Amino acid sequence: MRDVIDSNAEVGKFNRIVDDYNSRCGSYRYRQGSQSRAERDVKPYRSQIIAEAIREARQLGGSYQPSYPSVSPGTSTRSAPKKPSAQYTREAQQILTDLGYKPGPVDGDYGRRTAAAVKAFQKAQGLTVDGWVSKKLLDTLRHATIKKTRKHDSPTNSQSKIPGKDISDISEADRLGIIDACKYRGSPANVYSCQKEELNKLRRTGTGPDLSRLSSSDRRGIIDACKYRGSPANVYSCQKEELNKLKRTGTGPDLSRLSSSDRRGIIDACKYRGSPANVYSCQKEELNKLKRTGAGPDLSGLSSSDRRGIIDACKYRGSPANVYSCQKEELSKLKRIGTGPDLSGLSSSDRAGIIDACKYRGSPANVYSCQKEELNKLRTSRY
Numbered sequence: 001m002r003d004v005i006d007s008n009a010e011v012g013k014f015n016r017i018v019d020d021y022n023s024r025c026g027s028y029r030y031r032q033g034s035q036s037r038a039e040r041d042v043k044p045y046r047s048q049i050i051a052e053a054i055r056e057a058r059q060l061g062g063s064y065q066p067s068y069p070s071v072s073p074g075t076s077t078r079s080a081p082k083k084p085s086a087q088y089t090r091e092a093q094q095i096l097t098d099l100g101y102k103p104g105p106v107d108g109d110y111g112r113r114t115a116a117a118v119k120a121f122q123k124a125q126g127l128t129v130d131g132w133v134s135k136k137l138l139d140t141l142r143h144a145t146i147k148k149t150r151k152h153d154s155p156t157n158s159q160s161k162i163p164g165k166d167i168s169d170i171s172e173a174d175r176l177g178i179i180d181a182c183k184y185r186g187s188p189a190n191v192y193s194c195q196k197e198e199l200n201k202l203r204r205t206g207t208g209p210d211l212s213r214l215s216s217s218d219r220r221g222i223i224d225a226c227k228y229r230g231s232p233a234n235v236y237s238c239q240k241e242e243l244n245k246l247k248r249t250g251t252g253p254d255l256s257r258l259s260s261s262d263r264r265g266i267i268d269a270c271k272y273r274g275s276p277a278n279v280y281s282c283q284k285e286e287l288n289k290l291k292r293t294g295a296g297p298d299l300s301g302l303s304s305s306d307r308r309g310i311i312d313a314c315k316y317r318g319s320p321a322n323v324y325s326c327q328k329e330e331l332s333k334l335k336r337i338g339t340g341p342d343l344s345g346l347s348s349s350d351r352a353g354i355i356d357a358c359k360y361r362g363s364p365a366n367v368y369s370c371q372k373e374e375l376n377k378l379r380t381s382r383y
Contacts, residue, residue, distance in 0.1 A: 084110050177231060202233040217278045218251075222275055
């Protein structure tokens with residue numbers, strides 16, 4: 001009701017009316033089935049009842065001026081929302097708070113305080129004062145907070161200067177990077193020592209390398225591989241090192257002649273190696289291994305269970321070369337060991353016991369070896 005009634009006295013009067021209503025109706029109980037019938041009877045008149053309640057509340061509070069428009073400006077009243085998006089509202093509330101306005105709690109709920117803060121911001125910016133949170137307003141808020149940050153961090157601010165050093169030859173991004181790299185060093189003396197050290201390192205290292213001739217994926221790969229190295233000097237040193245490695249390594253190998261599964265297997269095996277140079281080195285190594293290993297063995301002569309067992313035992317070995325090497329090894333073991341032992345002469349419980357004892361041994365060869373060993377142990381124990 002704070003959006004309908006403004007003063008505390010009016011809120012108190014409204015609360016007294018509610019208390020009186022509750023005291024008269026609090027002991028009432030619906031008969032079984034009566035409540036649902038009453039709700040069905042009231043439903044067609046719901047909008048009318050709400051409208052009358054609002055009209056009476058307005059009369060209670062004098063002249064009523066809603067703190068936010070019932071619809072977004074310029075939209076139809078038939079389908080427009082009564083409040084802005086909660087996501088937009090939450091972000092606007094946070095930015096308005098950061099800018100020194102007082103929109104209330106950052107909860108995504110658009111009320112009087114948020115509307116008042118929006119209007120105050122719009123008025124200060126020379127915008128149309130409608131109190132509405134839209135995407136356009138959010139863009140303006142974001143721009144305003146960026147301007148505030150730059151103003152706060154400008155070289156004229158004593159907290160962001162690097163004492164005793166001329167920093168006119170350093171870009172804004174590098175200056176902020178040095179400040180960020182040193183801001184948690186503790187005392188002012190430690191912070192300033194760190195800033196001077198990083199500034200000297202940056203002047204020795206120079207700016208970052210020219211990555212403009214690289215493909216967009218290689219450029220992004222180098223930037224991502226180095227972006228958490230800390231100060232600008234460390235980031236640029238990393239970028240130069242990775243660029244030199246990439247020049248030595250060259251681009252990735254040609255995987256177009258491989259089957260789609262082998263190509264995807266090599267890409268997946270190498271994709272977390274970091275920089276483009278490391279990824280391409282890995283891909284070349286795996287491609288060479290695959291050429292030496294060859295394709296996977298022919299498993300078509302096996303039973304479906306043995307074939308599935310070998311595939312499952314080797315599928316997490318990584319690259320296609322590793323998987324195929326594993327499959328060949330397991331196939332050779334299976335040929336040496338042969339199929340599983342004949343358990344048909346055992347009781348159902350003994351047969352189930354041997355199968356359960358060996359079923360998690362991995363490949364078919366390992367399972368059959370276990371079963372034979374357990375069968376021999378069982379026969380020995382009987383005599």
